[in-house]
Amino acid sequence: MINEPMTKEPLNQISEKLFFIKDEYDLIKINPQDILFIEADKDYVIINTSNKIYDKIHLTMTDIMPLLPKGDFLRVHRGYIVRLDKITKITLKENHCIINEKKIPFGSRFRKDLLASLTILAGVYHNRKKIPTSNKTI
Numbered sequence: 001m002i003n004e005p006m007t008k009e010p011l012n013q014i015s016e017k018l019f020f021i022k023d024e025y026d027l028i029k030i031n032p033q034d035i036l037f038i039e040a041d042k043d044y045v046i047i048n049t050s051n052k053i054y055d056k057i058h059l060t061m062t063d064i065m066p067l068l069p070k071g072d073f074l075r076v077h078r079g080y081i082v083r084l085d086k087i088t089k090i091t092l093k094e095n096h097c098i099i100n101e102k103k104i105p106f107g108s109r110f111r112k113d114l115l116a117s118l119t120i121l122a123g124v125y126h127n128r129k130k131i132p133t134s135n136k137t138i
Contacts, residue, residue, distance in 0.1 A: 035047060038080065048102075072085070097114075
């Protein structure tokens with residue numbers, strides 16, 4: 001039959017795998033796995049991928065968030081959405097994370113969600129003072 005879909009996957013699952021952005025007269029496919037982070041610029045977003053930067057896309061951060069695969073991306077600041085598996089370092093003291101050598105700030109109201117979404121293997125290190133040992137001999 002002509003009107004049957006080419007795949008048996010529901011359309012919403014297909015849209016979670018890729019989307020297209022308009023670049024003048026072209027539609028360019030973006031694979032969410034290639035996205036490093038997304039920046040806000042007023043009513044536009046800038047999508048930073050591993051090989052290109054797509055700027056001046058007329059969407060807000062609120063508009064683009066539902067288009068991204070759930071669990072892979074997190075809003076960490078009013079102006080940034082990051083792909084969690086692309087974070088290479090988080091500096092808690094300065095409230096920023098590093099993706100592809102770029103410092104991305106995270107806001108205090110987003111800090112709890114960021115830390116909750118990570119698997120942290122090390123224990124809590126409150127300070128780096130050496131614990132004194134006793135010189136008692138028995």
